[in-house]
Amino acid sequence: MFESIGWAEILVLGIAGLFILGPERLPSAAAWVGRSMRKVREFATGARDQLKGExxxxxxxxxxxxxxxxxxxxxxxxxxxxKQLFGDDTNGVKPNGFAATQPALPPSPPPAAKPDPPRAPGDRPTIDPDAT
Known part of the structure; x- marks a missing residue:
């Protein structure tokens, strides 16, 4: 319940309580806080057990x-x-569901372009309408 409260915080609260309440009222106030916490814990346990039963x-x-x-x-x-960078995939299935069954093949080289036929001097090159 009080995972985030350490001994230093409890000590500061005790010293603050000593200054605020004084040494004569501090023990009775601590006992009241203890009883109240026990009641709250019992209520929570009872509610959880009741929910679990229902x-x-x-x-x-x-x-x-x-x-x-x-x-x-x-x-x-x-x-x-x-984990994502250095973790080991034991079953080969990624969190997105992708399962690599075999290593990826390197991409095949693009097909070689056909060289233009030799031109006679003074001939203009052919125009590719898709390239313009």
């Missing part, structure tokens, strides 16, 4: 998109680029 197997289908979104939260573009 939906049955549909609950897992409902959780799958949420798990996919959770994976997107932990998305690291550097890892994705490195």
């Amino acid at each position: 939906l049955g197997s549909d609950f897992d289908e409902l959780r799958k998109p949420l798990q996919d979104l959770q994976q997107l939260r932990n998305f690291d573009p550097k890892q994705l680029v490195a």
Whole structure:
């Protein structure tokens, strides 16, 4: 629940609470926060269990998109680029569905152009209407 809060932040909150509430009220405030967090956690667990009981197997289908979104939260573009550039395709099928069955052949050279027939001196070259 508090994955992003480290010990340094907790220490700063404790010192701020000590200055704001004072040493006589801080223990009771910490106990109240603990009880409130426990209640919230129990409510969330109860709601999840109730949904799971009512939906049955549909609950897992409902959780799958949420798990996919959770994976997107932990998305690291550097890892994705490195995987695409340097990753090994074990089965030969790309993410877009393309499966390379054999190596690509080099392109064949274009057909050679026909040389113009020899012209007599003073003759003009023929005009290709498609080229003009």
